[in-house]
Amino acid sequence: MVLMYGLLTLEGQDSAESTLHSTLASRDFWNWSWDELVTYDLPAVFDFVFNQTGQKIHYIGHSQGTLIGLASFSEGHQAGKLKSAVFLSPIAYLSHMTTALGVVAAKAFVGEITTLLGIAEFNPKGKEVTVFLNSLCNYPGVDCYDLLNALTGSNNCCLNLSTANIFLKNEPQSTATKNMVHFAQTVRDGVLAKYNYGRPDYNVMHYGEDTPPLYNISNIPHDLPIFMSYGGLDALSDVQDVQLLLDHLKFHDVGKLTVQYIKNYAHADFIMGISAKDIVYNQVVQFFKNHQ
Ligand SMILES: *[C@@H]1O[C@H](CO)[C@@H](O)[C@H](O)[C@H]1NC(C)=O
Ligand SMILES: *[C@@H]1O[C@H](CO)[C@@H](O)[C@H](O)[C@H]1NC(C)=O
Numbered sequence: 001m002v003l004m005y006g007l008l009t010l011e012g013q014d015s016a017e018s019t020l021h022s023t024l025a026s027r028d029f030w031n032w033s034w035d036e037l038v039t040y041d042l043p044a045v046f047d048f049v050f051n052q053t054g055q056k057i058h059y060i061g062h063s064q065g066t067l068i069g070l071a072s073f074s075e076g077h078q079a080g081k082l083k084s085a086v087f088l089s090p091i092a093y094l095s096h097m098t099t100a101l102g103v104v105a106a107k108a109f110v111g112e113i114t115t116l117l118g119i120a121e122f123n124p125k126g127k128e129v130t131v132f133l134n135s136l137c138n139y140p141g142v143d144c145y146d147l148l149n150a151l152t153g154s155n156n157c158c159l160n161l162s163t164a165n166i167f168l169k170n171e172p173q174s175t176a177t178k179n180m181v182h183f184a185q186t187v188r189d190g191v192l193a194k195y196n197y198g199r200p201d202y203n204v205m206h207y208g209e210d211t212p213p214l215y216n217i218s219n220i221p222h223d224l225p226i227f228m229s230y231g232g233l234d235a236l237s238d239v240q241d242v243q244l245l246l247d248h249l250k251f252h253d254v255g256k257l258t259v260q261y262i263k264n265y266a267h268a269d270f271i272m273g274i275s276a277k278d279i280v281y282n283q284v285v286q287f288f289k290n291h292q
């Protein structure tokens with residue numbers, strides 16, 4: 001059983017069904033960050049699949065899907081249900097992120113946390129967010145004409161234009177503003193921590209401590225088979241940040257961690273690159289076969 005999760009930072013929970021919220025008001029519905037994906041969403045999906053199939057799960061995450069997986073596995077939420085994990089364009093530490101829009105947005109989110117929290121749903125196609133994004137697009141170095149590049153860095157190696165256009169018809173989608181703020185904190189603080197409520201007393205209220213608890217990647221079970229693939233041109237999953245992530249996995253059992261580096265790959269190449277099947281997916285399938 002293989003489960004895929006993730007995509008770009010701005011991808012939320014926006015299939016037609018999941019935005020139809022009949023019982024919650026909008027501000028409650030969108031009151032989540034990736035902490036909730038780690039604690040509730042991913043475990044619920046695992047429980048459901050495990051329950052239906054009775055089989056342990058091979059997990060594949062891309063981008064946000066790697067962050068959720070890494071954090072969730074480090075907290076032990078999938079104990080007994082996970083067979084192996086594949087992380088493509090891993091995102092955990094984001095201090096070296098170079099995508100122009102990402103950097104500017106991160107600064108803006110941290111700075112404008114109070115005004116933005118007035119809008120619970122961060123819908124890139126909605127009016128308030130469009131105004132906000134347009135203001136970011138005026139920063140030097142940010143070229144929003146090419147949105148995919150502005151978000152993920154230049155994917156000039158292997159993208160098929162018509163595939164990229166199909167992608168951009170559906171993405172980016174809504175996410176929670178709180179999720180964007182949490183990502184901005186991850187960029188700013190350089191650590192993998194739970195959502196920071198911005199004031200020590202609020203953090204105490206939520207966590208019993210005045211700073212948010214850290215996720216400890218070193219606690220991922222050391223015998224979990226992991227395949228990690230990252231690209232040399234990836235502006236979101238920067239090579240230096242991946243090195244930091246690998247450093248946290250240095251206690252992993254020898255032979256259980258396979259790392260692939262693809263020099264000319266950027267963020268979207270892992271899901272849309274015309275050579276992804278040959279270069280990435282064939283290795284992933286082989287990895288799964290080796291860990292049945
Ligand atoms: C969001 O949920 C938290 C609990 O997780 C709660 O403390 C907070 O008041 C909620 N915020 C809003 C705006 O509803
Ligand atoms: C799945 O859940 C249902 C009800 O929660 C339970 O009756 C059933 O035995 C479970 N199936 C498996 C394979 O765990």
Ligand SMILES: *[C@@H]1O[C@H](CO)[C@@H](O)[C@H](O)[C@H]1NC(C)=O
Nearest residue numbers: 159160161162163164166274
């Ligand atoms: C690009 O995508 C289109 C539409 O899916 C397809 O017909 C075409 O063969 C693709 N080109 C390459 C080089 O893969």
Ligand SMILES: *[C@@H]1O[C@H](CO)[C@@H](O)[C@H](O)[C@H]1NC(C)=O
Nearest residue numbers: 214215216217218219220251
């Ligand atoms: C993280 O967990 C490892 C053991 O898995 C431990 O050695 C290390 O001290 C922990 N780090 C923090 C910051 O708690």
